[in-house]
Amino acid sequence: xxxxxxxxxxxxxxxxxxxxxxxxxxxxxxxxxxxxxxxxxxxxxxxxxxxxxxxxxxxxxxxxxxxxxxxxxxxxxxxxxxxxxxxxxxxxxxxxxxxxxxxxxxxxxx
Amino acid sequence: xxxxxxxxxxxxxxxxxxxxxxxxxxxxxxxxxxxxxxxxxxxxxxxxxxxxxxxxxxxxxxxxxxxxxxxxxxxxxxxxxxxxxxxxxxxxxxxxxxxxxxxxxxxxxxxxxxxxxxx
Numbered sequence: 001x002x003x004x005x006x007x008x009x010x011x012x013x014x015x016x017x018x019x020x021x022x023x024x025x026x027x028x029x030x031x032x033x034x035x036x037x038x039x040x041x042x043x044x045x046x047x048x049x050x051x052x053x054x055x056x057x058x059x060x061x062x063x064x065x066x067x068x069x070x071x072x073x074x075x076x077x078x079x080x081x082x083x084x085x086x087x088x089x090x091x092x093x094x095x096x097x098x099x100x101x102x103x104x105x106x107x108x109x110x
Numbered sequence: 111x112x113x114x115x116x117x118x119x120x121x122x123x124x125x126x127x128x129x130x131x132x133x134x135x136x137x138x139x140x141x142x143x144x145x146x147x148x149x150x151x152x153x154x155x156x157x158x159x160x161x162x163x164x165x166x167x168x169x170x171x172x173x174x175x176x177x178x179x180x181x182x183x184x185x186x187x188x189x190x191x192x193x194x195x196x197x198x199x200x201x202x203x204x205x206x207x208x209x210x211x212x213x214x215x216x217x218x219x220x221x222x223x224x225x226x227x228x229x
Contacts, residue, residue, distance in 0.1 A: 003156060036215040038157075045222065046157070046206070051215035089157050093213040097159060098170050101149075104156040 004029065004090055004102035011108040017078040020105045022090030023071060028100050030071035034093035037066060037075045040104075041086045049088075050075060077107075085109040112137040114207050116223035122201075123229050128194040130223055132207030139188045140165045146190045147210040148181060150203040151222075158203075162210050163190055197227045 005023040012018040022029065022037075029035055037050040048057050050066035053073065063078045073092070077084055090102040118130035132146070139146060148160040161171035163181040171179045175194070183190040194201055204224050208216035 032213070034213045038216075045219040046216075047219075048215055048217050051211075051217075057217065091157075091159075091216075097172050097174075098162070098213075099147075099159040099210075101157040101159060 004092060004100055006088075006090060006102040006105045008103070009106045009108065011110055012077075012080045013110045014080050014082065016080050017076060018080060018107065019077075020075045020088055020090075020107070022073040022075070022092075022102050024073075024092055024094075024100070025071055027096060028071075028092040028094035029068065029073050031095065032093045033068070035066065035068055035073040036091045037064075038089045038091065039084075039086045040089060046089065080109055082109050112209055112218045114209065114218055114220035116205060116207050116220045118223060118225070120224055121226050121228065122197055124198055124227055125196055128192070128197050128201060128225055128227070130192045130205055130207075130225070132190050132192075132220060134188045134190075134209070137209075139183065139190065140185050143211065145210040145212055146181075146183065147208045147216060148192045149206045149208060149216070149219075151206070152200070152203040157206075160192065160205075199227050201225070202227045 035053045038046040040046040053068045054066045088105045094100040113135045122128045145162040147162040163169045178195045180193040204222040206222045207220045209218040
């Protein structure tokens with residue numbers, strides 16, 4: 001099964017908001033409310049930012065929010081900060097592979 | 111706070127078996143609520159789900175890797191392991207272990223272990 005589809009890159013200025021999309025099918029993103037998002041700084045462990053579409057783990061800033069419409073999930077980061085610059089991956093439960101990751105999106109804070 | 115740490119050889123020859131171990135601290139691998147997973151990231155590419163194991167030994171593997179992957183668990187040592195057989199250069203990647211809440215999320219990850227397949 002192919003990876004979930006994410007834009008290769010997005011960018012924004014400090015203080016702005018950006019949204020990263022994650023497109024799948026009815027067998028993954030659209031079929032289950034099990035979408036998670038991970039922040040990955042190169043050389044470090046990926047960090048869970050959002051789970052079950054819209055839930056934030058303890059300690060994650062309110063600036064990070066998640067949503068879903070149909071077969072597409074989204075991660076929105078408001079009030080961009082320099083420290084938000086990283087790679088972001090979406091992930092969904094999938095009927096065929098159990099879990100399926102997106103290809104990743106590089107966020108650049110200008 | 112749960113912590114995971116991967117360990118194993120950083121270099122494996124083609125056609126041989128890649129073996130990694132993940133040691134879990136700060137929590138029990140026998141917890142009923144969690145599964146234990148492996149994920150990898152080839153250089154310049156995205157994350158790829160390898161599979162998971164439960165404390166009973168029950169496993170699930172990504173169909174794309176199923177024929178070459180074995181995940182095992184040692185509850186007495188609070189460890190689980192990954193074996194990938196018949197490796198090629200395409201198996202070169204950073205390998206991560208993680209604590210997996212079934213279907214929902216990988217909430218704790220190891221730092222990752224780079225494994226290079228080369229003669």
